[in-house]
Amino acid sequence: MKIVKKLMFLSLIFVANVSFSQNIFKNESIGFSIEEPEKWIKAKEGQTIENLKSNIKLDEKVVAKLLEQNKGTIQVVTYFKYPIETTAGIIPTIKVNLRSNPHKNFSDFRKSIEESFIGIKKVFTDFKYTNEPTESVVDGKKCITATCIYTLTGKGGSEKVKIKVYAIPIKDQFYQITLMDTEDDNNTELFQKIVNTIVIK
Numbered sequence: 508m509k510i511v512k513k514l515m516f517l518s519l520i521f522v523a524n525v526s527f528s529q530n531i532f533k534n535e536s537i538g539f540s541i542e543e544p545e546k547w548i549k550a551k552e553g554q555t556i557e558n559l560k561s562n563i564k565l566d567e568k569v570v571a572k573l574l575e576q577n578k579g580t581i582q583v584v585t586y587f588k589y590p591i592e593t594t595a596g597i598i599p600t601i602k603v604n605l606r607s608n609p610h611k612n613f614s615d616f617r618k619s620i621e622e623s624f625i626g627i628k629k630v631f632t633d634f635k636y637t638n639e640p641t642e643s644v645v646d647g648k649k650c651i652t653a654t655c656i657y658t659l660t661g662k663g664g665s666e667k668v669k670i671k672v673y674a675i676p677i678k679d680q681f682y683q684i685t686l687m688d689t690e691d692d693n694n695t696e697l698f699q700k701i702v703n704t705i706v707i708k
Contacts, residue, residue: 531704532584537605538708539583539682542701544601550585581605583682588694597659597666599688601701608681613649616681617642620651620674631657643673645684646705650675666691671698677707 532549533540543549581604588599610616621640628634638654654671666689673684684705686698 534583537581537583539603539605540704540706541584541603542704544586544588544697544701547586547588547601548590550587580683588688588692596664597668597687597689597692599692599694600685601698602683602685602687604683604685605680606683608676608679610676613676616674616676617651620653620672624653624655627655627657631659633658637669638671645673645675645702646707648675648677648707669693673702675707682707 530543530545531540532543583603583605585603586601591598608616610619617640624636624640634655634657636653636655638652640651640653643650643652651674652672654669656667656669658665659668660666669688669690671686673682675682675684684702686694686702688694688698
């Protein structure tokens, strides 16, 4: 009986570990992991650009400028709440990118992040902060976080989007975690839960 109980216990641990690991995205080569949002869709290579071009109505010069700014960026992982092929309007998104960081100290890094928001403000005239760039901590690592809101026009019309960004410097690179939703489709609690699962080695 004791042996049977031990085997049952071990099998439960095994099942629990398997089911848990299926919900974790890991990129061993860069040492990054994050819990996958349940029932969200993981984007395929290049699909975030496809979403920008097909679902969001921006001036061609603005799109070109945004794409230019993303050169040298590695897309780590992106999740959409709904399928982009069949959804009109703004889709809540979780996006993780790895970007270069030429700055040698945290103060200069912070200034560069603040300047990048100034660039966004020039593109979206109704841009405003709901939380200005400030120091925060993710997985024990000091970072910059900010939250802003502005209007995007998609296939379903114009909507206010809420953007929360975490910029986490790691030596000569930094992780940029961008969380986007709308006032009508609020995912704030889920976003915080997902951010709390980030592990960077």
